[in-house]
Amino acid sequence: EGIKYQQEIDDLLAGGLTEEDEDDVLAELDALIEADVEPAKKEELPEDIQLPDVPEDKLEDKIAEKKQKAAEPVMVAS
DSSP states (O other): OHHHHHHHHHHHHTTOOOHHHHHHHHHHHHHHHHHHHHHHHHSOOOSOOOOOOOOOSOHHHHHHHHHHHHHSOOOOOO
């Protein structure tokens, strides 16, 4: 019996799943996924979620402004 059990373990590790074993594994995986997804479905999200405002300026405009400011000469006090 021990040899048979070891052979079964060796077959599983070697990827030798039978079609029945593969069906069982897939059914167990589906059950685990369903159990993991269920709590998320039951959790209710608030209706009035406040998101931050999205900037309306184009990124290119901001980059151009920074380049222009960097190009302006700086007056040095003497």
